[in-house]
Amino acid sequence: MFLAWREIKYSKTRFALIIGVVILIAYLVFFLTGLAYGLSQENRMSIDKWEADGIVLADESNLNINMSMFPKGQIDEIEATEKASLGVASSVAQPAGQNDEDSKVNVTFFGIDKEEFIFPEVVEGEEFSADREVIADISLKEEEGMAVGDDLSLAGMDLTVEIVGFTENAKFSVGPVLYTNHSTYQQIRASGFGEREEEIISAIVVRSDSEELADVETNRDDLNVYSTSEFISNLPGYMAQVLTFGLMIGFLVLIAAMIIGIFIYVLTLQKSSMLGVMKAQGISSAYIARAVIGQTFLLSFIGVFTGLGLTLLTGLLLPAAVPYQNNFIFLAAITGLLIIVAVAGAFFSVRTVVNIDPLEAID
Amino acid sequence: MKLIELKDVKKTFQDGRKMIEALKPTNFSVEQGEFVAVIGPSGSGKSTFLTIIGGLQTPTEGKVFIREDKFSELDEKDRAKKRFNEIGFILQASNLIPFLTVKDQLKLVNKIEKSKLDEAKVENLLSELGIDHLMDKYPSDLSGGEKQRAAIARAMYHNPTVILADEPTASLDTDRAFEVVEILARETKKEKKATIMVTHDERLTDYCDAVYTMKDGVLTKNHKK
């Protein structure tokens, strides 16, 4: 580290430029990770909020909750440790009295029972107690400026609902969720499917005490139980999005390794006559190689952590509408990965160091 | 005691189909406290001779002993280790690491050995060489003579058995060159080293105990004037 530090201190500009490049790459990687995580959260947040182990859907729905539909009464036939009925319907909501395009919001209604476990925790206002009252995701307040007591009209329906409370982390398909009771849900759903005599629901969310939902039994051929993780990975577009971001991040990490590797390689080549002199003086290749690796570690450490700091700072300054979200496990993993990969890139130069002939230092 | 000893050392290079005998079979030794000069025309084999003694290359035949230890028989890694501990190299120029101050050039030795910097020794050595005021300067801020003196300090600091200098005065004017050679001679006597200096300049040999001439790979001892 002695040589590594002294050299960085001596050639400040050169190393500042290299660190600058590392910072930019790290910043990009971290930021993309935050965006990818934020977006995936907006797809699944409301599902994670259930803290459920599985979900029962109609067999013919192909794991698409929007296509799943069965009578609410069938919940009685299902065996599970805990179960909750859920109706899902997407809609377009707009503050009552307004009719400009900008004020329209894509929302998802969750029809639920107040006594069941998926009922959300209200952070502002109160729980719904009558028909046409909803608990909304807090993003409607933060991003759309709505408040408790506001009425929302629903597109294509002669129906308004009133926000009575807000809850956190309730997003589904990158839009806010509105929780309402089953009878309101039936009205909303009916507008799409026509009047029905019996109440219908989309799914039954279950908790289970045993591994792999072994104790959950649907007792019907036309209902199937799926694990929550299987359900999430089959959300429309979810896997495609996660894979796209994953690939981009993976490539960026690789590119970072290559860029740092090439920088260090060029620096090593430039220094080769000096390194020859050092070897002539009996300084071992191992010591010189350690200095090269140590220097790469210092450069990437400084660069990656500065990039991380900048990302966290940007995260604070971003408007709420950007789906950026920090996940400290991911950030820590990417930090570690970037540094490891950069140091691995420097190993490329070790061969050069070993091959330098001290004889070249003479003459 | 013979600090450097060569027994029937020979070096040949393969150049295409031709064999070049850069160093003909040579017997040679340097005693403790002895300062030896090797002069000779370009291409005569002086550097080959010096680098074989320093273990930078191995002889084709024969053996090199440093402080009566077989040196040329060691493998590359052990030779590097012994070189670090026993041999101080002083080269033409650019012998110093550009991003280390004069003091740090010496400190590097401690860093490699994982020992502490001997402040008193550094002060002593540098003031003896007349460069103690340049301790915190980088090589680029030093004159040619100051650089060579710093290189001598670097070579001496580790208290080597042997000092090998390949044209240490090549980049210096006559006055500076004499100064540097005088310092080398003085340190050899005082610290009881064995020193070999390769040079083009015959006038510099006044300070030496023995002068050898290299010609076409043959080393012969000059008779004292």
Ligand SMILES: Nc1ncnc2c1ncn2[C@@H]1O[C@H](COP(=O)(O)OP(=O)(O)OP(=O)(O)O)[C@@H](O)[C@H]1O
């Ligand atoms: N690695 C090598 N391969 C082939 N020939 C070599 C090699 N090293 C040296 N020689 C040859 O050996 C001879 C002696 O070279 P050496 O470098 O020892 O000369 P020198 O006396 O130091 O010359 P100078 O005064 O110019 O430095 C030269 O003819 C040179 O071409």
Ligand SMILES: [Mg+2]
């Ligand atoms: Mg030479």
